[in-house]
Amino acid sequence: MTHLLETFSLTRDFGTFRAVDSVNLRVQQGTLHSLIGPNGAGKTTLFNCISAVLPPTHGRVHYEGRDITGTPLHRMTALGIGRSFQITNVFGNVSVLENVRLAVQARHARASYQFWRRADDLSEFEDRAMHALKLVGLAGRERQLAVMLPHGDKRKLELAILLAGDPKLLLLDEPTAGMATEQVPELMATIEHIRANGNRTIILVEHNMNVVMRFSNRISVLHQGRILAEGTPDEIRANDAVQKAYLGGGF
Amino acid sequence: MKIIRENAPALALIGAMVLFPFAISLLTGEPIDAGTPKFWQGMLAQVFILAVYAISYDLLMGYAGILSFGHAMFFGAGGYVVGILLKHAGWSLPAATLAVILSAAALSLLIGVTALRVQGVYLTMVTLAFAQMMFVISEATDFREWTGAEDGLQSIPVPAWLSPTHQRLTFYFVSLAFCILSYYLVRRITQSPTGRVLVAIRENELRARAIGYNTFVYKLVAMVVAGIMAALAGMMNALWNLNANPNMLATSTTINALLMTIIGGAGTLSGPLLGAAFIHLLGYGLNVAFGPRWPLLFGLVYVAIVLFLPYGFMGAWRSWLLKRRLKM
Numbered sequence: 001m002t003h004l005l006e007t008f009s010l011t012r013d014f015g016t017f018r019a020v021d022s023v024n025l026r027v028q029q030g031t032l033h034s035l036i037g038p039n040g041a042g043k044t045t046l047f048n049c050i051s052a053v054l055p056p057t058h059g060r061v062h063y064e065g066r067d068i069t070g071t072p073l074h075r076m077t078a079l080g081i082g083r084s085f086q087i088t089n090v091f092g093n094v095s096v097l098e099n100v101r102l103a104v105q106a107r108h109a110r111a112s113y114q115f116w117r118r119a120d121d122l123s124e125f126e127d128r129a130m131h132a133l134k135l136v137g138l139a140g141r142e143r144q145l146a147v148m149l150p151h152g153d154k155r156k157l158e159l160a161i162l163l164a165g166d167p168k169l170l171l172l173d174e175p176t177a178g179m180a181t182e183q184v185p186e187l188m189a190t191i192e193h194i195r196a197n198g199n200r201t202i203i204l205v206e207h208n209m210n211v212v213m214r215f216s217n218r219i220s221v222l223h224q225g226r227i228l229a230e231g232t233p234d235e236i237r238a239n240d241a242v243q244k245a246y247l248g249g250g251f
Numbered sequence: 252m253k254i255i256r257e258n259a260p261a262l263a264l265i266g267a268m269v270l271f272p273f274a275i276s277l278l279t280g281e282p283i284d285a286g287t288p289k290f291w292q293g294m295l296a297q298v299f300i301l302a303v304y305a306i307s308y309d310l311l312m313g314y315a316g317i318l319s320f321g322h323a324m325f326f327g328a329g330g331y332v333v334g335i336l337l338k339h340a341g342w343s344l345p346a347a348t349l350a351v352i353l354s355a356a357a358l359s360l361l362i363g364v365t366a367l368r369v370q371g372v373y374l375t376m377v378t379l380a381f382a383q384m385m386f387v388i389s390e391a392t393d394f395r396e397w398t399g400a401e402d403g404l405q406s407i408p409v410p411a412w413l414s415p416t417h418q419r420l421t422f423y424f425v426s427l428a429f430c431i432l433s434y435y436l437v438r439r440i441t442q443s444p445t446g447r448v449l450v451a452i453r454e455n456e457l458r459a460r461a462i463g464y465n466t467f468v469y470k471l472v473a474m475v476v477a478g479i480m481a482a483l484a485g486m487m488n489a490l491w492n493l494n495a496n497p498n499m500l501a502t503s504t505t506i507n508a509l510l511m512t513i514i515g516g517a518g519t520l521s522g523p524l525l526g527a528a529f530i531h532l533l534g535y536g537l538n539v540a541f542g543p544r545w546p547l548l549f550g551l552v553y554v555a556i557v558l559f560l561p562y563g564f565m566g567a568w569r570s571w572l573l574k575r576r577l578k579m
Binding site for chain 2: 051053072073074076082083085090091098101102103106107109114115118120164
């Protein structure tokens, strides 16, 4: 078994509050691995520690067998790790295309320092951005300002920005949050398509249990900063501790 | 031909500015180097210099989203460096210009590396603190011999060929060329891949970092370019006034850059250009009409602009164009 990502006793404190407590997470290459747990369980903080938004208090993060703890945030895309945010987090007052084009350009550090060249002349970046927009179903909206998009489309744009960086590992923080129910299957189908076609690995934080149970290969349950249980969807469904702590018997 | 068509408004404006001294001379019947023509050449030369200062501020605030309250320190530093080198060290103007560029680069790197460690209002405070420090030093009596302390550095020996009193037309064209070149340079930067990253930082810095940009480096680049341009504008201003004074380093000089940028439209480049012309010419007009009470009236005009044109002249113009296009 190859683990693309492994954490070793990953811990994060906020003052005296321990948000993430000695988490050992192993994510297998090519899988969709979900993190579930009640609000405040530490899912987003764990994401932030893995994706270098926050430094962990203790513990290490290994990626492709290398210790990447302490890598600056802006180097993560070069490693092949991309993340989306729970709260929609796009560049508002620029076009949809520019949002994605910037992410493509970011993968070419040298091009970004060419202050004497016209950005519009770099058409290969635009082509690749358009490709990502088509993949998430936003083709035809590329000239709109991102801030004018309806919420569901902003979530799709988040995904396109992520894809444009061509990551091997995607960390998706509640990609369906705030979306209309009927839009959710379409977005999940897109995510599943992205995983299967690019041999990508996805770690998903999600509250929608139907989505989690249907699409996950593995699930880790977080409770008060610790991993309470880990297994396949069926195993999680059958786990008594999980039922008590989180699922409330409904599943 | 395509280049000419795309830049028609800019080329027309440049043409008008080149012909302006001759047109005024023809209209008034006065010689080009005296009276009304000479006066208006001076007014516009000051507008060109202030416009460069405003453009440099727009690169920082309008594009990279860095709200600095210390921009006057670069403007003032340019004035003092050129003044001291010409007057006390006997340097030539080209050598002094190079020294202005290098010292501004060093100063902006120092301020940038320090201030860019923090964000938002904290950055504003740190830049304000640095600028106040420079202001205090400029007024310090310890250095009176070189800086003139609170009186300022008087009678800078400007080379005869560029003398704003005796060679007004030359000074006019040098200021115009300075303004055109600066505008072109910043325009190139804002349209480049680097400029696009600056806009991304303004819109959402965390996201810009998350997609792979080392935002610190880009913000530092913006600071250095803006710092050098502001220092050159300050140098031109000192050459025009034949002096450098503490007021060039004062907070009010930073506020002036902010006003020109906001009134014209932040993040548009051409806006601050307009803003500089508007503030300078309106200030002159109100002063003529109402005397020293003019800032009171200017305050009212400013409030009206912020209320009715919150995105400045260029912002309002662009949204009007957009609305018209959507209706069609």
